[in-house]
Amino acid sequence: MLRQGATIPLRSSAAGGERLGKGTRASPHPLAPVLLTAVCSVSIVEAIAERTGLDARIKWPNDVMLGERKVCGILTEVVADGREAVTIVGVGLNVNLDPVAAGLPDTATSLSAELGTDVSRGPLFSAIAARVDQQLRRAHAAPGDLLMCWEQLLWRRWQRVRIDADGQMLDAIVLGLSHTGALRVHDASGAVTEVVVGDVLDP
Numbered sequence: 001m002l003r004q005g006a007t008i009p010l011r012s013s014a015a016g017g018e019r020l021g022k023g024t025r026a027s028p029h030p031l032a033p034v035l036l037t038a039v040c041s042v043s044i045v046e047a048i049a050e051r052t053g054l055d056a057r058i059k060w061p062n063d064v065m066l067g068e069r070k071v072c073g074i075l076t077e078v079v080a081d082g083r084e085a086v087t088i089v090g091v092g093l094n095v096n097l098d099p100v101a102a103g104l105p106d107t108a109t110s111l112s113a114e115l116g117t118d119v120s121r122g123p124l125f126s127a128i129a130a131r132v133d134q135q136l137r138r139a140h141a142a143p144g145d146l147l148m149c150w151e152q153l154l155w156r157r158w159q160r161v162r163i164d165a166d167g168q169m170l171d172a173i174v175l176g177l178s179h180t181g182a183l184r185v186h187d188a189s190g191a192v193t194e195v196v197v198g199d200v201l202d203p
Contacts, residue, residue, distance in 0.1 A: 031087070031136075031139055031140070032181075033076045033078060033087050034076075034180065034181035035139045035146065035181070036087055036089050036139075037061060037062055037074060037076045037089070037181075038135075038139070038146050038147060038149075038150040038181065039089075039132060039135040039139050039146065040074050040076075040089050040132065040135075041058045041062065041064060041074055041150060042058070042135055042146065042153060043128055043134075043135050044072055044091065044093065044128060044131075045057065045058060045064060046131050047124060047127040047131050048064070048071075050127050050131075051119065051120075051123060051124045051127050052114075052115060052124075054111065054114055056071065056072075056153075057153055057155035057156075058153045058154055058155055059154075059200055060155070060174075060183045061181070061183070062075065064093075065155045066109055067109075068107070068202070069108055069109035070107060070108050070109070071108075071110060071111065071114075072092065072093040072094065073091075074089065074090070074091050074092075075090045075091075075092075076088075076089045077089075077090070093128075094110035094111065094113075095110060095111050095119050096110065096119060096121070097110035097112065097113070098110070098112075098113065144179065147177055147179065147181060150177060151176045151177040154176065155200070156174050156200060157175075158173065158174065158175075159173065159174060160173050161173070161185075161200050161203055162200075162201040162203055163183075163185065163195055163198050163199065163201065164198055165195050165197065166197045170185065170187055170193070170195070171188045172185035172186055172187045172188065172193070173185060173186040174200070175192065178194050182194040182195060182196045183200070
């Protein structure tokens with residue numbers, strides 16, 4: 001049985017190299033899934049900067065980008081664990097991976113592809129775990145501060161994008177986040193709209 005607050009490091013091998021998974025990390029005290037997504041997104045961006053110097057950004061709600069290419073995906077799920085529901089966050093980060101050899105689309109990248117050299121996974125994982133612990137404490141003590149940090153790291157902020165909002169396409173400018181973690185945008189009509197479910201796309 002997975003204990004609360006547990007992290008399980010996973011590694012998958014592909015033709016093009018290796019991908020580091022951060023398995024799961026469950027909060028020892030209940031947090032809204034959106035806050036756990038924020039915790040992990042911010043932690044990944046900060047750890048990438050710390051260990052590689054690369055400037056990553058968060059494509060709302062759950063992808064991490066290096067420039068125009070995705071380097072990391074985050075999946076937050078609420079699942080039944082017998083007596084209660086628990087939130088599990090899965091993180092897949094492309095570390096030492098050749099995207100072409102792995103058959104990934106040209107919208108994907110890896111840390112090693114961006115740097116031109118392999119990255120040591122152990123120190124990177126330790127940096128991510130430490131950042132997650134730090135951001136979990138922030139989420140409990142000052143969730144607004146966490147959301148502000150998430151907002152500051154948004155991919156395409158202040159830029160025009162297309163948004164697939166649950167099947168409805170919007171042309172909009174990314175403004176930031178609401179207090180609930182919804183994406184605030186300035187749409188083509190001039191109105192400020194909050195997107196709760198959707199995917200941010202290039203214009």
